[in-house]
Amino acid sequence: MAWELKSDRPIYTQLQDYIKLGIISGRYLPGDKLPSVRDLAEEAAVNPNTMQKALAELERLGMVYTQRTSGRFITEDIKMIEDLKESIAKEHITEFFETMKKIGFSIQETIQMIEKEAKELTI
Amino acid sequence: MAWELKSDRPIYTQLQDYIKLGIISGRYLPGDKLPSVRDLAEEAAVNPNTMQKALAELERLGMVYTQRTSGRFITEDIKMIEDLKESIAKEHITEFFETMKKIGFSIQETIQMIEKEAKELTI
Amino acid sequence: MAWELKSDRPIYTQLQDYIKLGIISGRYLPGDKLPSVRDLAEEAAVNPNTMQKALAELERLGMVYTQRTSGRFITEDIKMIEDLKESIAKEHITEFFETMKKIGFSIQETIQMIEKEAKELTI
Amino acid sequence: MAWELKSDRPIYTQLQDYIKLGIISGRYLPGDKLPSVRDLAEEAAVNPNTMQKALAELERLGMVYTQRTSGRFITEDIKMIEDLKESIAKEHITEFFETMKKIGFSIQETIQMIEKEAKELTI
DNA sequence: GTGGTCTAGACCACC
């Protein structure tokens, strides 16, 4: 994983985003066991407390759950994962449309360009 | 103008991007006079030398040209502006596709989602 | 090295010319490491920023390349060096013909004089 | 005439060079009357005293002579003019060879290049 | 008042 952390946003929210991405992209599968907080923290080069905070938040959201003594696991609620995937995608889509609008393209023009670009990418 | 400058990338490149955006979005029209280096620097809250560096680079690219003692002007080469607009749009499209791919959507799925989203936005 | 800097032309362009001369004359060989910006600046008795500006321009032209943290190196593109050598020589030749023309010698007369002078110099 | 004066060499010597050039290039003909010191000074945008100094030196060299009450005239000693022309040309030729040597060309190579260039210029 | 250049001095990331 990348673990590229920027300084203009709280670290723990970025950690959350990376883990969420791991879940929705299928790298972490439903029911899988997550690495330990300590291992994840080391991997991301952050303080374990920061990673702990990120995971606690994800747990509050129901994305992961803890089994005492045996570790943290990815939720098995597939619908929740699908919903998260969709909502994150929508965020990026909205942001993308806004960027294109700033450049000077309407939604229609953006659609046209993206379809054209898609054809070139899938040749 | 926004002039939101982050610290994870050289400021002068960000200034370039903002000015490029101003040109391709039509806020600065071909042949228009740009504010003076000093004014732009004050507006962006950076050192005049930094703004100067950004503008010198844009000049090298042909996006602006200088009339000594009277100021800097936006290029009147409309094709160049259109090309820049398109290349910047393509960059964002490519980046967008990559982001969606990370989330777990193929190009085809992304297209479908974006068309669906576009319909909702244009209702 | 000479580093004789005049005040009727930007210093950084003169620095560029000196370094170019060093490259085409073979004093700096392809792939050689240049002295550090600071050392070159001290040697030429200019501000490091000025030397940096000169080198950045040479880098843009492809005459030198940078390996971050380890230094700047002369291009290994021998053809580029040969081309530069030739173009600089042509500039001087053209300028020389113009000077001779001002004095009142045609190109043919200049050729004759220079051949005569060459014979005397090579006796 | 150009009258481009640099600050890295005494002005009056540069004025001498310009006038010498005028003489050897035939713009001022043997026996011609020179403009007045005042007019020449105004034309060159220098102090009349400076121009006076330049002319006095040329007079000492015999390049010009003064007829009281009627002004300064170009020498009618054609041989002197020819000699001057030749010596100035030789200076430039010598300097040119040195420049080419710095670039990395021998006298022979320089001759070859200059003959080649001359052909292109006289096409 | 405009852009352009230069200096001095500082801080940063990288290895």
Add this chain to the structure above:
DNA sequence: GTGGTCTAGACCACA
């Protein structure tokens, strides 16, 4: 120690 960036402040030519 390396290149890279940034700021502050100064001076210049030009019209």
